[in-house]
Amino acid sequence: MSNATANTEQDFGDKPIERRDTDNYVNEYVDSFVDKWDDLIDWDSRAKSEGSFFIDVLKERGAKRVLDAATGTGFHSIRLLEAGFDVVSVDGAPEMLVKAFENGRKRGHILRTTQADWRELNRDIYGRYDAVVCLGNSFTHLFNENDRRKALAEFYAALNHDGVLILDQRNYDAILDHGYSSAHTFYYCGDNVSVHPEHVDDGLARFRYAFPDNSVYHLNMYPLRKAYVRRLMREVGFQNIETFGDFKETYHEAEPDFFIHVADKRYMGEK
Incomplete structure (x- = not known):
């Protein structure tokens, strides 16, 4: 485990808005923050908001073996397990994997976790794997374009020839172009939790x-534009x-809180 395991204080250095490097996420997910993560994202509300969207997409493609590449505290890993998928749970933050394993055990599951x-x-x-899912706005932690390309290439390589990648992101286009006005309808459903960007520019979205x-x-996250990710x-x-x-398949660009990209590994004809 990393040295951050015993930490309760985040470390962004003396100039937090200048901290724009991929590897700092390990210092951001300290134990005390991870312990509160499930207050931030209410599981029941999130399940209701998502419905069976991810389960339906995976079943439509006949997926059985799924890699949850951004497990966090285990929400999607556990939902997918309970829907009958064979799931392996990955995260870069060891604190998150510990919490995910605990959450799984509370619900009668033993997660197969890998840092x-x-x-x-x-x-x-x-x-x-038949599918890789990278959810919870996690891809935004990659600040360097080479890191993004390398991660996507690794996702691609982890898939079977007819596999699918599902990756989500905040609607940073709306934040960058129109300011922040989200009601957190879909993801940030916890009661009495305040979430908003403290600083936004083309290279950083620092959320409080x-x-x-x-x-x-x-x-500290990189504000990914939708067209760029695609x-x-x-x-x-x-x-x-x-x-x-x-x-939703049809939407006005500025309205959604989140975009979800569903990408096939092999060409399957125009849709």
């Missing part, structure tokens, strides 16, 4: 998370990239 860096994903996982006990945490996916080799807005 891995996406940029070297296939070094730490075994075999190939305030909890009822007056504790405050931050995440282009990177295509350049790595993904085909037929469908993008949904808050689980």
Whole structure:
């Protein structure tokens, strides 16, 4: 485990808005923040908001073996297990994996967890998967374009020839172009939790998370534009990239809180 295991204080250095490097996420997910993560994302509300979207997409493609590449505290791993999928749970933050394992055990499941860096994903996982899911706005932690390309290439390599990648992101286009006005309808459903960007520019979205006990945490994230993510996916080799807005196929660009990209590894005909 990393040295961050015993930490309760985040470390962004003396100039937090200048901290723009991929590897800092390990210092952001300290124990005390991870312990509160499930207050931030209410599981029952999130399940209701998502409905069976991800389960339906995976079943439509006949997927059985799924790699949850951004497990977090285990929400999607557990939902997919309960829907009958064979799931392997990966995260780069060891604190998250500990919490995910505990959450799984509380619900009667033993998660198969692996700590891995996406940029070297296939070094730490075994075999190939029918689907890779990277959810919870996690891809935004990659600040360097080479890191993004490497991660997508690793996802691609982890898939069977007819596999699918499902990757979500915040609607940073709306935040960058129109300001932040989200009601957190779909993901951030916890009661009395305040989430908003403290600083936004073309290279950084620094979000502030305030909890009822007056504790405050931050995440530094790269504000990914939708068209940019789709282009990177295509350049790595993904085909037929469908993008949904808050689980809907049709939407106005500024409305969704989140975009969900569904990308096939092999060409399956125009949709």
